[in-house]
Amino acid sequence: MAWLLLVYLRLVRRLACLNITGAMRSCPTAALETLLGLTPLHIYIQKEAALSALSLKTVSSLKLMQGNLRGHLEILKDPCLNHLIEIKTDLIPTEYNFNQPYKVIFSSRDDWAKGGPQLKRGALAWYTDALKTVRSGVGMGISGPNSHIKLPLSSDLTIFQEEVLAINFCTALNLQKGQKGASINIFTDSRAALKAIQAYTYGSALIRECTNNLRELARGNDVTLWWVPGHSNIEGNEKADKLAKEAANTPFIGPQPGCGLQKSHLKQIINNWEASKIALRWKELPGHRQTKSMITPSQNKTKEVLCLSKGDLRTLSGYLTGHVPLKYHLFHIGQAEDQTCRLCNDESETAEHILCNCVARGRLRHNVFGKTPLLPTDIKVQDLSTILRFIKDLHLP
Ligand SMILES: [Zn+2]
Structure with a gap:
């Protein structure tokens, strides 16, 4: 029955192509698909299978090996996808984050133009930043009380992961210092990182580690995460930015990647694989x-x-x-x-x-x-x- 469905879908696809382009009825479907950038159906199905197999790999406790790539996992036998079996990912089954003893505050640019938030007397202010450029490398910087930290990072990380890593590192540092009864403020210019930390669900091992650390730190301290506009001459942010730049210019030494790959990165690998299959199919198509x-x-x-x-x-x-x-x-x-x-x-x-x-x-x-x-x-x-x-x-x- 599956082949019959595929034949039917191809017919529907052909009608859609002809209607979109207004081309002559004799025009071949493959040419119209290429012109319109439509993935051929059999490749589209393989791509969906690959994405599903990666999801199974994430939620399954099954240890993937060459020998047990059966059923829905069989697609990973493809030589271009085979390396995904071993790859370390950041994906975890969705978890909930209702217990948030820390605060996340998005101050407006106007508030910052007027001098930013007024912190309590004796409050600790930490600024974190991360940088990823094509020319230099990848790095994060942390500026806080008597601390100026710069760390080069793996180039496989996304800028989002780097920003979260910087916040997590700063949190872990405060835990290590054994802070108690303090007002701890962490400033970052990454809205995406703060939104992920504030969200009630997550599917990332890095966000889980970061929120766990923040929760533990907030057990004995008043912890607030603030958004700060980047490149706006705010002293702490500028210092963290400078440290991140210095770190990015230092080679990263360590296993690649520094932490698991994000979902978007994995999707990009699948998308690249899809593009190469489309190009090969077009090249080898007779006529x-x-x-x-x-x-x-x-x-x-x-x-x-x-x-x-x-x-x-x-x-x-x-x-x-x-x-x-x-x-x-x-x-x-x-x-x-x-x-x-x-x-x-x-x-x-x-x-x-x-x-x-x-x-x-x-x-x-x-x-x-x-x-x-x-x-x-x-x-x-x-x-x-x-x-x-x-x-x-x-x-x-
Ligand atoms: Zn002529």
């Missing part, structure tokens, strides 16, 4: 000679395509796939008596000939694209609006 020479699967191109009007999309999909009412195509479906180009009376009137090398439109092509003749690969890198301008100026069907 589609002209479409392949002018279209490659590309998210940027898809964004451009989806911004076009239906009329423009119909024109463009026709010319790029060759399924357009030009004489070559009409001749092959029995609707024209010959296929000779009506403009130059020389070659076959294919979409490729018209777009790339019909001498009768050489001047126009040169004006629009800057050169003539063109290769199909030249069309591939052109803006869609430029291609459409050329097609419209041809005044052909």
Whole structure:
């Protein structure tokens, strides 16, 4: 029954593609899917299976090994996903966080412009910050009473994880110092980290460790976490930022990753795997000679395509796939008596000939694209609006 469902879904997908693009009924589905950036159904199903297998890995106490990759876990046998079996993740089954003896306060920028919160006399103020840049490395900085700490971190961490790690490190430091009866204030410029700490549910081992430590610290102290605007010349935040920068410029030495990978990172791995499968399938798909020479699967191109009007999309999909009412195509479906180009009376009137090398439109092509003749690969890198301008100026069907 599964194959029947897949056939049915493919039919529905084809109808949707034809309706979105307004392309000729003869236009192949694979070409339209590529133009619209749609994942082929069989790859989409594999991707969902891979995501489900990762979720099972998270919630299951089953120790994953090559030998027990059966049923829903079988997808992880794929050579490109196999390394995920061993990878350390930050994911845990959802837990609740109703007991929050600490406070989280999001002061407004106006409040900070007026000098920020007035802390109690003798209160401790800690500032934490983290940094991740392409040029330098990754690091966190903590500035507090008689403390200036900088720590390089693993490049596999997300900026969110680094910010939480910095807060957690600061909390653990105060626990280590054995603080009792103190007013402890931790400032961070990460709203996302504070929101995760304040949330009533979490699915991250790092958030669990951080909230557990905060809860323990708040047992004997008055603990408040504050949001502080970054890069606003607030002294403590600037010091923490400087320490984080220094840490980021120091090489990280230790096992990779420093803590488990986040869900978003794992999804990115699956997305990259999906993109490579789509590209390989398009490359190995038999036929589609002209479409392949002018279209490659590309998210940027898809964004451009989806911004076009239906009329423009119909024109463009026709010319790029060759399924357009030009004489070559009409001749092959029995609707024209010959296929000779009506403009130059020389070659076959294919979409490729018209777009790339019909001498009768050489001047126009040169004006629009800057050169003539063109290769199909030249069309591939052109803006869609430029291609459409050329097609419209041809005044052909
Ligand atoms: Zn011609």
